[in-house]
Amino acid sequence: MASAPRPTLLERMRGPNARPIDLLVERGTASAAHIARHYQGFARARVEEIARRLATLSGGAPDAEWQRFCDMVQDLRSSSATCGDETVSWVSGSWEKALDPQFRGEPRLMAVMQLHLDALRLAVSENAGGAELRALAGQLESVVKSLNPAGGTA
Amino acid sequence: MGPDRADFTSFDFLVVEDNEFLSRLITEILHSFGAGRIRQVQTAEGALQEIAVHAPDIIFCDWVLPDSSGLMLLRALRRDNNGRYPRMPVIVVSGHATDDHVAQAIGEGADSYVVKPFSARTLMQHILKVVTRQEGVLYLG
Numbered sequence: 001m002a003s004a005p006r007p008t009l010l011e012r013m014r015g016p017n018a019r020p021i022d023l024l025v026e027r028g029t030a031s032a033a034h035i036a037r038h039y040q041g042f043a044r045a046r047v048e049e050i051a052r053r054l055a056t057l058s059g060g061a062p063d064a065e066w067q068r069f070c071d072m073v074q075d076l077r078s079s080s081a082t083c084g085d086e087t088v089s090w091v092s093g094s095w096e097k098a099l100d101p102q103f104r105g106e107p108r109l110m111a112v113m114q115l116h117l118d119a120l121r122l123a124v125s126e127n128a129g130g131a132e133l134r135a136l137a138g139q140l141e142s143v144v145k146s147l148n149p150a151g152g153t154a
Numbered sequence: 155m156g157p158d159r160a161d162f163t164s165f166d167f168l169v170v171e172d173n174e175f176l177s178r179l180i181t182e183i184l185h186s187f188g189a190g191r192i193r194q195v196q197t198a199e200g201a202l203q204e205i206a207v208h209a210p211d212i213i214f215c216d217w218v219l220p221d222s223s224g225l226m227l228l229r230a231l232r233r234d235n236n237g238r239y240p241r242m243p244v245i246v247v248s249g250h251a252t253d254d255h256v257a258q259a260i261g262e263g264a265d266s267y268v269v270k271p272f273s274a275r276t277l278m279q280h281i282l283k284v285v286t287r288q289e290g291v292l293y294l295g
Contacts, residue, residue: 009211009243009285015161019188021278024160027186028274035179042175071218078249078270079176089271 039083168210217248232263243284
């Protein structure tokens, strides 16, 4: 005798324990908010990993090395945004822009990267003040805008 | 009209994410949704091993992984000619929001594409999208 076909995902989703989707989303949102409260400790460790990687990165490093570094910064940007840490997300987003391959030959790139690292360290420290961070954000925006493609000087 | 109630107690989710914080976040959200089983791995290789042991119902897969990438995992699953991997929905989770990335993921067989940052509501919408699509029900979330 042929066995009964396996129920589809939709049939299983209509199971006896079905709950209102809005209620499930509300519970998920509360869980996410609870987890996000612990984000800063994770971000602090991740920033130090980025610092260690930056210390070994040079302008002439292979593309794969640069890509790995970009992935780390991008991962910090997206995880901080998901957890609602706007400052870390903004600074790492600014860093991502500076990491565009067109700026790879810029003589000031390493200094700009160090500035972003300092800003991130400040952002994840417990002593950072809002005014201090806003001033830093303004500086970062200016230096990234001043970077020249293909390594020219401003 | 899409569903307004859901029972995920029989669902088996696999979360492939190397960022341990985001992995925990996705897992906790799925747990809050009432998911029956949630497995976590950090690499594409780990994912293939888990899938070989027991195929999950839905996979959440980060696009950037330490040993290869979500793309490589998708290709391994979708281009498998040996019947090792049954067709299972894959939801790509990525920090890349460009059309090129989305098109590539969908072109390689991803069923949905979540751009980070995401919320619990976003994850729910993507789960409902892949579940209802199987039977041609349109979920407009």
